[in-house]
Amino acid sequence: MDEIADRAADVSLEPPELLATGYRNYARYRLTLTGDDGKPIAQTRDVLEGGKVAAVVPVDLARDQVVLIRQFRLPGHLGNGKGDMVEIVAGRVEAGEEAAATAARECVEEIGVAPSALVELFRYFTTPGITDEEVTIFLAAVDASKVPARTVSGGEHIRTLCVPIDAALAAIERNAIRNSPAIMALQWLALNRTRLGALLRA
DSSP states (O other): OOOSSOOOOOEEEOOOEEEEOSSSOEEEEEEEEEOTTSOEEEEEEEEEOOOEEEEEEEEETTTTEEEEEEEEOHHHHHHHSOOEEEEOEEEEOOTTOOHHHHHHHHHHHHHSOOOSEEEEEEEEESOTTTBOOEEEEEEEEOOGGGOOSEEEETTEEEEEEEEEHHHHHHHHHTTOOOOHHHHHHHHHHHHHGGGHHHHHHO
16 A cells, blocks of 8 residues: 655656746746656646745744734635635745744734744645645743734735634634635634644744
């Protein structure tokens, strides 16, 4: 039985063709895979070049709170009319920057406080059928009492939500949050709640 894990593929790629450029590049790739029978399989795939992202679930264990944020997202508005979305701290990893440094920087920019501890949890691709965007989720220890009600970061107008962890998990259970990093991070939090102190003290 094969190991249940992602693995490298036997694939050859031609140089990409840039189809459009804007907030992110959109490119077309022509590639050849090797099939199970050893025969080549030619494919053409278009990719939105999203790059690396760091996202953070900030918790205040003394207050049993998690810090969420709320901001407007046009695709969310276009998709279901609910564009004023609940999210977690997140931002793009800049060139030459480590994901952990991005996570710490984004905490300061988006919720106004630096984490006293930061732990990497897991990584995932948002939608690998169309984009190479890969998100690294971190757990952070913060003092929620120092979080301002509003912040402005890179033109984004953000409202902060310091809420009980139980309230955040209840929102996930009733499908009130549609942002995937927030959903995945809060589900992880639900599964690992008893370990938070040990992880942040390690």
